[in-house]
Amino acid sequence: MSEQHSHQFSRRTLLRRSAIGVASLAVLPLLAACGGTEATTAPTVAAGGGSSTSPAGSTAPSTAPASAAPSTAASTAPAASASVASSPAASGSPAAGSSSGSESFTSALQVKGDVEIEYWQYQFDSKVELVNQLIPEFQKANPKIKVKHVNFPYDDFRQKFAAAIQAGEGPDVINVYYGWLPAYVQQKVLVPLPEDAFKAADIESAFFPMVKTAAFSGKYYALPTAVRTLALFYNQDLLTAANKKVPTTWDEFVDVAKATTKKTGDKMEIEGCTYDPGGQGHQWWRECLNRQNGLLPMSDDHKKLAWSDPKGVEAFTWYMDLIKKHKVCENGFDTDGATAFQKGHAALHIDGSFRISTYTKNAPDLKYGIAPLPMRTAKASYASYWCNAITRKAKDDKVIAAAKFIDYLASADVMRQWTPKVGELPARAALTKEEAFTKDPKLAAFIEQMPNAYATFFVDETADRKAVMDAMDSVLLNDADPKVAVQEAQQKVQQLLDDYWASVK
Amino acid sequence: MRLSFEQRRWIWAYTFLALPLLFFLIIRIAPTLYAFNVSLHDWDPLALERPFVGAKNFQRIWTDKVFWQALKNTWLYVFATVPLSLVLSLALAMGLQRLTRFVGLYRLLYFVPYITSLVAVSWVWRWLYASNGVFNELLRNIGLGPQKFLLSPDQALLSIVAMTIWQGLGFQIIIFLAGLEGIPEIYYEAAKLDGASEWQRFRHITLPLLNPTIVFLTIVGVISSLQVFTQIRNMSSQGQGGPLNSTISLVLYVYRLAFDSLPSKMGYASAITVILFAMILVITIIQLKVLTRRYEY
Numbered sequence: 001m002s003e004q005h006s007h008q009f010s011r012r013t014l015l016r017r018s019a020i021g022v023a024s025l026a027v028l029p030l031l032a033a034c035g036g037t038e039a040t041t042a043p044t045v046a047a048g049g050g051s052s053t054s055p056a057g058s059t060a061p062s063t064a065p066a067s068a069a070p071s072t073a074a075s076t077a078p079a080a081s082a083s084v085a086s087s088p089a090a091s092g093s094p095a096a097g098s099s100s101g102s103e104s105f106t107s108a109l110q111v112k113g114d115v116e117i118e119y120w121q122y123q124f125d126s127k128v129e130l131v132n133q134l135i136p137e138f139q140k141a142n143p144k145i146k147v148k149h150v151n152f153p154y155d156d157f158r159q160k161f162a163a164a165i166q167a168g169e170g171p172d173v174i175n176v177y178y179g180w181l182p183a184y185v186q187q188k189v190l191v192p193l194p195e196d197a198f199k200a201a202d203i204e205s206a207f208f209p210m211v212k213t214a215a216f217s218g219k220y221y222a223l224p225t226a227v228r229t230l231a232l233f234y235n236q237d238l239l240t241a242a243n244k245k246v247p248t249t250w251d252e253f254v255d256v257a258k259a260t261t262k263k264t265g266d267k268m269e270i271e272g273c274t275y276d277p278g279g280q281g282h283q284w285w286r287e288c289l290n291r292q293n294g295l296l297p298m299s300d301d302h303k304k305l306a307w308s309d310p311k312g313v314e315a316f317t318w319y320m321d322l323i324k325k326h327k328v329c330e331n332g333f334d335t336d337g338a339t340a341f342q343k344g345h346a347a348l349h350i351d352g353s354f355r356i357s358t359y360t361k362n363a364p365d366l367k368y369g370i371a372p373l374p375m376r377t378a379k380a381s382y383a384s385y386w387c388n389a390i391t392r393k394a395k396d397d398k399v400i401a402a403a404k405f406i407d408y409l410a411s412a413d414v415m416r417q418w419t420p421k422v423g424e425l426p427a428r429a430a431l432t433k434e435e436a437f438t439k440d441p442k443l444a445a446f447i448e449q450m451p452n453a454y455a456t457f458f459v460d461e462t463a464d465r466k467a468v469m470d471a472m473d474s475v476l477l478n479d480a481d482p483k484v485a486v487q488e489a490q491q492k493v494q495q496l497l498d499d500y501w502a503s504v505k
Numbered sequence: 506m507r508l509s510f511e512q513r514r515w516i517w518a519y520t521f522l523a524l525p526l527l528f529f530l531i532i533r534i535a536p537t538l539y540a541f542n543v544s545l546h547d548w549d550p551l552a553l554e555r556p557f558v559g560a561k562n563f564q565r566i567w568t569d570k571v572f573w574q575a576l577k578n579t580w581l582y583v584f585a586t587v588p589l590s591l592v593l594s595l596a597l598a599m600g601l602q603r604l605t606r607f608v609g610l611y612r613l614l615y616f617v618p619y620i621t622s623l624v625a626v627s628w629v630w631r632w633l634y635a636s637n638g639v640f641n642e643l644l645r646n647i648g649l650g651p652q653k654f655l656l657s658p659d660q661a662l663l664s665i666v667a668m669t670i671w672q673g674l675g676f677q678i679i680i681f682l683a684g685l686e687g688i689p690e691i692y693y694e695a696a697k698l699d700g701a702s703e704w705q706r707f708r709h710i711t712l713p714l715l716n717p718t719i720v721f722l723t724i725v726g727v728i729s730s731l732q733v734f735t736q737i738r739n740m741s742s743q744g745q746g747g748p749l750n751s752t753i754s755l756v757l758y759v760y761r762l763a764f765d766s767l768p769s770k771m772g773y774a775s776a777i778t779v780i781l782f783a784m785i786l787v788i789t790i791i792q793l794k795v796l797t798r799r800y801e802y
Contacts, residue, residue, distance in 0.1 A: 158764070159764060162550040162551050162769070163550065165551065166550055166551070180767060183551075183767040183768045184551070186768075187549065187551040187552045187553075187768060188552075188553060189551050266650075266651070267637070267645065267651070268636070268637060277742075278742040278743040330636050330637075331636065331653075331656050332634075332635050332636045332653075332654075332655065332656045333635065333636050333637055334635060334637060335631055335632060335635045345637075459767070460766055460767045460768075461767070462743075462745075462761075462765045462766060462767070463765075463766055463767075465743065466743070466745050466747075469742065469743065469745070469747065470747070470749055470750075473658075473747060473748045473749050474749060477656070477657065477658055477748055477749065478658070478749070
């Protein structure tokens, strides 16, 4: 008995001690996580990855916003950015040969000695593979330059970069989402592309106007290889069965969605259109529906939002009516819109060009087509892009090598390989005139919209998206007044903008 | 110089102890202390300057509605998860202990969710909760209307709690089984002879002797509930703790501030972790004092 007892006692002590041990162990990593090192609780969902079907990268910043104008600082902004916002068509008709992009920005620059630069991009298989093939090509043309290619998962990418650059290490050239540029430029993490080589006027005549979001105070900080726009995905079989044509206007969109919606009792079987605020829904309203309704959602100098304008509220209400009034979609159906469409459970769906590769791989039998977004009084789509920039780590020869590498990645040759392999669209306007692109039935609609595609100016893309999602949630779940919901969202995002512009001065 | 056997033994013991100790100092404790430092600064990892702001980050907490929402949610997670999962797992463990056949199989079945990646589990449950998912299909079949689950500000948190309880059950069952095995059969026999009913035996033998196990599971459960993150990150739209912040926890909020927002609000995020640290410390001490003493004999 006594033996039993002592056994019991020691076990109790052990348990108690281990409880204390576990307690402190459990607390510490948490603090460590926030102490500037790394998160122990690695989040596994991509920041923007609203969909289980998409690889981290594709939804994340891929879907991010797009505004017409660059975040040029106040001084130079008006002229340059205004032109983008109001006349995107300018670059839609690029000169034939001259701006086809075959000529290089950096041919006059030479490195003095052998130099190795480090290039970082997030882990997105098709991009990583292609860049691995491109680097030997680049090194052959530039024998003195070696490029080291490093990848991290999307979720860790920004944190790794922050930690490395803080320690004076990491990349000389980094692939960043355009929506991160304002913060990175303000924090002096990036340095401008050499100005004498990359002249703003040359860039703007060769590239689509959305690249202006990469210019600050008139200086370009980054160049993209490819861009993405939003378009309307439609399920051919469902449209045929309902005897409907592809909608081109808001009214037709509602009409087709109503005709294709199928329910058994109150149970949704087929959605007329998807409802996906966290996926593309917020972009669709912010940059597309507002502009299509004749509203410029943000002032050209990127300082003032106009969402709560009656036209903005009207566009917002139109979007919310799809689910609240017409009931052609359902929140959380198949967890998200991209998946519902993939499974053939939705007739209409708004998404980006990066989704094509997902569907090709996951749903080879899905019969679908892609058309420009339905419009109202004006055409508009949303554009976004990843781009390559030089970090503050690069010095002297490395800046030149970095510039040459960025120039190479933004060359027409690379773009011609990029589009078929990655599914993003060429950033140089002239290229989209080439048959390989215009004849591609899947890409044509995306390309057609490029002249009217706007990259939203984001200070903090995640917070901006959340503000819009919250507005949509509060109308859907709490029956809030759309006008009040939009006003609240505008207030939150305006605060972000105000803080940003205050810190830039 | 020749060392005695005893001396050499001590040297070896300390050498082996030194390594993990060093590890904890560098990997765990130093960053913790560093976080206190960060919380006193306007800290953006990318910025060249990180001005000292004193208690500003802590003052900001008072007026931050999202923080209070996250604090409230976090406590809801604790109070909804810990008691219920303790009762459930104790009941299941006692059931399992009585089994004579396929015991190993049952243990395995209950333990599988626990060793499955929480991320994978979260996504599967997200599918189960979908508006056209399995749960709603079941509800329809038995004549109940479909529920919104994760998409409703009222149900989302409880939906995540249900998943968490299910997922963690296996671990608690195993610990309870170990505790039950440790109670000598002889006590029960003696009680039976004295005419104690089943309930009396449970109340006066099982529960008191399981006290250390219960204390351990409560403390571990409370701590892990206070740190709930992964499920919410994966089960709320865009990992933001929605809808309308109805599921956001303190840790998720910390993560959002430090790593989602641009520029990073690392200083403010660290201030919240300091609060969380203090909270967990105080609660653990209270639990150790209160819970352990009650049944001591």
